[in-house]
Amino acid sequence: MTYAIRTTTTAQPTLLEKVPPLSWALALLLLVMPLFASNFVLFQIFGWTFILGMIGLSLMFLAGYGGMVSLIQMTVGGLAGYMVAILGTSGVPTISLGWPWWLYIPVAILIAAVFGTLVGALAVRTEGIYTIMITLAIASAFFYFTRQNYGLFNGYTGFNRVVPPDLFGLDWRQATPFYYLTLTCAALSYFAVVYVARSPFGLALQGVRDNPRRMGALGFSVTAHRILAYTFSSVIAAVGGILLVWQNAQVSPGTAGIPQVIDILVIAVVGGIRRPIGPFIGALIYVLLRVYSPDVLLAFGLSGERFKLLIGLGFLVIVFFSPDGVLGLWEKYKARREKQADPLRGGRP
Amino acid sequence: MTLTQTRPGPVRNTAERLSSVSSGNALELRGVTKLFGALAAISDVTLTVRPGERRAVLGSNGAGKTTLFNCVTGDFLPTSGTIRLFGEDVTSFPAHERIRRGLRRTYQISLLFGGLTVADNVYLACRGVSRGRFSLLRPRINDVLVARATELIEAVHLTPARDTLVANLSYGQQRQLEIALALAGAPRFILFDEPAAGLSPTERAELVSILTGLPAHIGFIIIEHDMDVALRVAESVTMLHNGRVFKEGTPEEIENDAEVQELYLGNGHG
Numbered sequence: 340m341t342y343a344i345r346t347t348t349t350a351q352p353t354l355l356e357k358v359p360p361l362s363w364a365l366a367l368l369l370l371v372m373p374l375f376a377s378n379f380v381l382f383q384i385f386g387w388t389f390i391l392g393m394i395g396l397s398l399m400f401l402a403g404y405g406g407m408v409s410l411i412q413m414t415v416g417g418l419a420g421y422m423v424a425i426l427g428t429s430g431v432p433t434i435s436l437g438w439p440w441w442l443y444i445p446v447a448i449l450i451a452a453v454f455g456t457l458v459g460a461l462a463v464r465t466e467g468i469y470t471i472m473i474t475l476a477i478a479s480a481f482f483y484f485t486r487q488n489y490g491l492f493n494g495y496t497g498f499n500r501v502v503p504p505d506l507f508g509l510d511w512r513q514a515t516p517f518y519y520l521t522l523t524c525a526a527l528s529y530f531a532v533v534y535v536a537r538s539p540f541g542l543a544l545q546g547v548r549d550n551p552r553r554m555g556a557l558g559f560s561v562t563a564h565r566i567l568a569y570t571f572s573s574v575i576a577a578v579g580g581i582l583l584v585w586q587n588a589q590v591s592p593g594t595a596g597i598p599q600v601i602d603i604l605v606i607a608v609v610g611g612i613r614r615p616i617g618p619f620i621g622a623l624i625y626v627l628l629r630v631y632s633p634d635v636l637l638a639f640g641l642s643g644e645r646f647k648l649l650i651g652l653g654f655l656v657i658v659f660f661s662p663d664g665v666l667g668l669w670e671k672y673k674a675r676r677e678k679q680a681d682p683l684r685g686g687r688p
Numbered sequence: 689m690t691l692t693q694t695r696p697g698p699v700r701n702t703a704e705r706l707s708s709v710s711s712g713n714a715l716e717l718r719g720v721t722k723l724f725g726a727l728a729a730i731s732d733v734t735l736t737v738r739p740g741e742r743r744a745v746l747g748s749n750g751a752g753k754t755t756l757f758n759c760v761t762g763d764f765l766p767t768s769g770t771i772r773l774f775g776e777d778v779t780s781f782p783a784h785e786r787i788r789r790g791l792r793r794t795y796q797i798s799l800l801f802g803g804l805t806v807a808d809n810v811y812l813a814c815r816g817v818s819r820g821r822f823s824l825l826r827p828r829i830n831d832v833l834v835a836r837a838t839e840l841i842e843a844v845h846l847t848p849a850r851d852t853l854v855a856n857l858s859y860g861q862q863r864q865l866e867i868a869l870a871l872a873g874a875p876r877f878i879l880f881d882e883p884a885a886g887l888s889p890t891e892r893a894e895l896v897s898i899l900t901g902l903p904a905h906i907g908f909i910i911i912e913h914d915m916d917v918a919l920r921v922a923e924s925v926t927m928l929h930n931g932r933v934f935k936e937g938t939p940e941e942i943e944n945d946a947e948v949q950e951l952y953l954g955n956g957h958g
């Protein structure tokens with residue numbers, strides 16, 4: 340697989356020059372959003388978009404930079420969410436250990452990262468469709484295990500009242516604090532991925548994607564690089580999973596059920612897996628469809644349940660017209676406009 | 689313009705320590721055989737190359753030259769036989785372990801990172817044989833390896849193309865990049881697989897000057913159909929035929945050998 344992710348080690352221009360005006364405008368808009376957006380939009384639309392975007396981003400890192408399509412990301416997030424419920428507090432005091440937040444959050448992320456790494460260690464020995472199959476198999480196993488295990492995962496019901504700690508005397512499930520919490524985590528993960536893509540580890544991962552044999556002939560251990568890519572992406576997925584569980588105030592087998600696992604793939608592919616911003620675009624489209632399409636369908640006299648059909652159709656259309664997702668469409672459009680504006684190619688100057 | 693690192697890295701020190709305990713050959717093959725199904729691509733090849741020695745490997749198409757390289761670098765494991773690198777038995781080592789001991793290679797068909805720039809390709813090659821392969825921190829502007837990569841790009845005349853995506857390079861430029869990747873770090877022994885194939889006469893002359901300009905301690909094996917190139921850079925020659933070592937000698941001996949002429953030079957490959 341060869342992707343043209345443009346990257347360079349040369350002289351770095353200043354931050355102001357490097358970032359296009361559109362990005363500045365977007366950043367500003369996101370920062371002041373709570374001034375005019377409703378609580379529903381902040382919590383339900385953007386909060387959820389940022390969370391799903393992060394889990395999608397963890398897949399983008401593996402697939403876009405590492406050439407490995409993993410279906411384990413949602414499960415890693417789900418496991419982190421479970422760990423927060425089990426180690427911290429929940430509505431099931433017989434199981435929850437009630438640790439303080441500064442202990443249960445890092446330990447939950449650590450456990451999820453170890454789990455993701457182990458799955459990676461199994462998955463990197465396979466290629467393409469087999470990676471998808473093995474990760475899907477482990478994700479299903481996790482789903483059924485959590486549903487049947489009552490001692491630790493509390494079976495079918497899972498855990499309710501799993502909420503963020505009251506840091507700084509704030510209720511972090513209020514719309515505005517939750518918006519900023521998820522925005523911060525999403526932005527940090529996004530910039531972490533952008534930064535790491537240009538680090539020796541990130542570059543080597545792209546090398547492994549383009550040409551594993553040559554990487555070996557340059558002194559790199561291809562297997563070790565692939566496994567560590569799972570570790571890195573698991574940390575992002577884990578943070579996303581914890582936020583998701585806090586948003587819903589509950590975690591149950593359905594948090595990382597098979598539909599949710601597949602949705603992450605849909606989100607990443609629809610948005611575009613070539614660039615870190617792609618999954619966030621995919622997540623926004625997904626959330627908008629999930630939230631508003633039942634109303635639209637009802638208005639046309641159709642069952643609201645049909646939204647899944649709409650999402651599926653949207654997925655097909657995008658994959659059909661642009662294998663690089665919505666981002667790919669946008670780039671095609673830009674390229675076409677530039678071509679038209681080029682007088683040498685017959686367009687208007 | 690220096691082609692190789694003067695300050696030896698930690699990897700090299702270990703390798704040197706290991707080689708000092710043993711026979712002192714750069715490369716030693718004993719009875720190496722590689723089967724592809726029933727086909728013996730190479731059979732019972734025994735070969736020794738001293739440190740710093742420059743050897744040409746000749747042989748017609750399908751003689752097993754590339755397979756020999758693949759066995760030495762660990763791209764394939766041989767079916768039988770042993771391979772020693774600087775005295776150490778590396779027969780079962782994965783490729784990256786051999787590379788870290790100072791072995792390098794170029795590929796007959798360029799094997800590069802098309803989605804990355806020239807600078808990134810060379811930087812990766814430098815990083816692969818040094819520490820910090822897993823570093824999450826970006827290289828700083830004054831990073832030693834970035835500087836080293838810039839030198840290597842300069843050495844193979846690719847400076848104008850340093851920020852070009854490798855997929856967009858011309859064929860000749862890709863061949864030059866292949867060589868830059870093999871020179872990264874502190875190579876001690878290099879395998880060149882038909883580096884001159886498809887190059888223009890000017891590019892060939894440049895290649896010869898790069899090869900002859902390598903520091904004396906770096907030995908290499910070059911597979912080359914172009915006798916002009918092969919005999920100009922090599923001090924000894926091994927002829928392969930049907931996967932077996934057919935003749936060994938100095939360039940003069942091989943050139944004047946009646947059997948060789950009949951088999952190889954005579955049938956249009958010279």
Ligand SMILES: Nc1ncnc2c1ncn2[C@@H]1O[C@H](COP(=O)(O)OP(=O)(O)OP(=O)(O)O)[C@@H](O)[C@H]1O
Binds near residue numbers: 729749750751753
């Ligand atoms: N991966 C492989 N699988 C099966 N057969 C192979 C493989 N690689 C090489 N061979 C076979 O082994 C024999 C030797 O091939 P090799 O590539 O080593 O020859 P060569 O001397 O490098 O030839 P050329 O001058 O064409 O590069 C050939 O018959 C080839 O078809």
Ligand SMILES: [Mg+2]
Binds near residue numbers: 755
């Ligand atoms: Mg060959």
